[in-house]
Amino acid sequence: MAAIQKIRSHGTILMIILGGALLLFIVSSVITNFNIFSNANEVGSVNGKSLDAQTYQRRVEILSEELKTRNTMQSGKETALSDQEMSTVRNYVWQEFSTSQVIKKEAGKAGLSVSDEELDDVLRTGQAQCIQLFWPLVAQFGLGDQYNFQALKQFIGEKDKNMQQIAQSGNADAMNKYAMAIEAWDLVEKDFLPNEILLQKLNTLMSMSVVSDPISAKYDAARLSDAIDAQIVAIPASTIDDAKIQVSEAELQAAYDELKEMFYQNDETRDVKIIDVNVVPSPQDMASLKKDMEGSAQQLATATDINNVIGTASTIQYTNMPLTKAFFQSEVPDVAQRLDSGATGSVVAPYISKERDGSDVYTTFKVVAKEELPDSILYSVIVPRGKDLDSQKKSADSIYKAIAGGADWAALSKKYNQQGAKSDSIWMTSKMYERFGMSAEEVKINTTLNTTPAGEFTKIEGDGGDMIVKILDRKAMQTKYNVAIYRRNVEFSDKTSDTEQSKLNEFLAKNQSIDAIVKNAPKSGYKVQDYDALSKSGVVNLVAGIGNARDVATWIFDDAEAGEVSKVYEVGSKNDHLVLAMVTGVNKKGYLPIDNPGVRKQLTAYVKQQKKVQQLAKNYGKMSFEQASAVAGAVTDTIANVNAFAIYQGGVMAQKVGTPEVKLAAAICKTAVSKTAVVEGTGALYFVKVLTKKTTKHTDAFAQLIGANIAQSMLVGGQQGGSPLLTALIEKTKMDNNLYKFF
Secondary structure, three states, X not given: OHHHHHHHHHXXXXXXXXXXXXXXXXXXXXXXXXHHHHOOOEEEEEOOEEEEHHHHHHHHHHHHHHHHHHHHHHHOOOOOOOHHHHHHHHHHHHHHHHHHHXXXXXXXXXXXXXXXXXXXXXXHHOOOHXXXXXXXXXXXXXXXXXXXXXXXXXXXXXXXXXXXHHHHHOOHHHHHHHHXXXXXXXXXXXXXXXXXXXXXXXXXXXXXXXXXXXXXXXXXXXXXXXXXXXXXXXXXXXXXXXXXXXXXXXHHHHXXXXXXXXHEEOOOEEEEEEEEEEOOOOHHHHHHHHHHHHHHHHHHHHOOOHHHHHOOOOOOOOOOOOEEHHHHHHHOHHHHOOHHHOOOOOEEEEEEEXXXXXXXXXXXXXEEEXXXXXXXXXXXXXXXXXXXXXXXXXXXXXXXXXXXXOOOHHHHHHHOOOOOOHHHOEXXXXXXXXXXXXXXXXXXXXXXXHHOOXXXXXXEOOOOOOEXXXXXXXXXXEEEEEEEEEEEEOOOOHHHHHXXXXXXXXXXXXXXXXXXXXXXXXXXXXXXXXXXXXXXXXXXXXXXXXXXXXXXXXXXXXXXXXXXXXXXXXXXXXXXXXXXXXXXXEEOOEEOOOOOHHHHHHHHXXXXXXXXXXXXXXXXXXXXXXXXXXXXXXXXXXXXXXXXXXXXXXXXXXXXXXXXXXXXXXXXXXXXXXXXXXXXXXXXXXXXXXXXXEEOOOOHHHHHHHHHHHHHHHHHOOOOOOOHHHHHHHHOOOEEEOHHHHO
């Protein structure tokens, strides 16, 4: 108890992901564009509890930093998060908030709470998803890869002293990282860890309330003990042309009555149509870029000053020293695979490749030099002090001459309070310093350390002072490459962007109604995409997919009425999308009517699929297994280790059909070995032949346990899966979701 109180008194740390039913998202990087907070103060509310914009922003920043830290620790380099990762972060913060509010309310009704002793126990053991998942955020400050409660106590206890030392160093980035780690832990202890424990208690309570009657349990145990292998012949519904199937209004109404609950919506939605134009480089843009790349390649071949060629146009700045092939493989794999294809001094002709984010880049490079150099260097260094730069350099020169004259290195090192003994020296690996765009001074220092033979010493002169280094050992000799890379993003020009925008605006001027736009879009080369019954949460995914499109979402839900057409929006993470939005309908909370376009589309597809399978059954249902396998379009597959639990899990799937089938799972379970069955499935007509069936017998007690586990899993789900109970509670919770304004 004392330990938990001491940690609580000092501040903050790591973030938590709720266990059990919550989706796990690992996310990172700091938000840089949240000017919208001046226009909206609330991201949303759940059961009357609001999530304000400032809190939301800070939590996104913390979660972003966590993933950024984790990525850095795993890859050894710091990289920015992708648009998709940032979208995941923003989505997760809202999901975590909304789910936690539901858990708190339901746990309160059940009289469940979390005591300080329970928190203390979890903190001591570290047995929580949040602690294990977000430990890297504090581990980066020397606490070790594995969770260590004592190290954590010291980290929190010394936070004021450490922050003062960081502040004195003037390193603003380090200060922000440290403060963020402290704040994150406070969120874990005060909010997310209690929620995780509450969810576990709620699931446990519900599980213990479930019982299974002995007869059903024994039957379930027998079926779940089966391991059945079956061969399948499937005649897919897709073998029948859609156009040949007619659907009547009576059939649609019957399907609507059957599936009506699917069309219930908790919140108001919009029927939306979108034209999304992806702006790409024109042939003229590509020709201009190609000319620049070819000219730069020629200059690289003859230039005496590489930096004059690279300049600021290249997205990769030149480091004038040899680097390991592993570094190139990590940073520019396309360059790495071409390093050994040319001799020293050769220039690789310009080529187009893809970055990790999928964007195209144009690259040429010159292999300036190849050298055999160590990957690991053990060295000792003396950096004398001085009242000013001149006196420091004079002192360094004096020490250097003394060592050259035979003075003892260890003695001088001790005198100047520096590292000296071999056991006190420094190992440096290539991974510790390699990067593009090193300054001239960084290059000088690292080149000297790489090229000085073991046992020798030298003086390195720098703008900020001089140092004397002694190389004690060199290991892992390998080929390193001095490479000058000229790389340009394959981008469209302003002229191309203006042309595409003018074309779309001209199209809009000529087609001002939704009907006219839909009718004439294909003639002008535009595709209209339908988003029926688009919810506020659904529009978040739309915005995230396009990138930087919150203005479109805000227009759809805050400004537009049914029948209205938006202006042309220039959006996308690189302003590479032009979006025209149309709202065709506004759907109030409740059941969507049968005449809703989206509903009719789903019902029509459902009825057609049913009628196709019925037609297949009429045509081929009386065939033998062998005869069915010879039908045009039929596919065969083998499904192994099937038992009755597959029915509870949504069925089994023939991989070549791709549709989970509950009826197929049931037919496999009840068909005897060597016997066959015909099944009218959802996606195909199936012919089943059971090959083998192995059964393990269990005691009545074990059967009772299996029965209870089945019932429990249907109610609360697995430890890592979604909880039907929690899902149902969330669906019945009053929420106001404005997340679309914050993407």
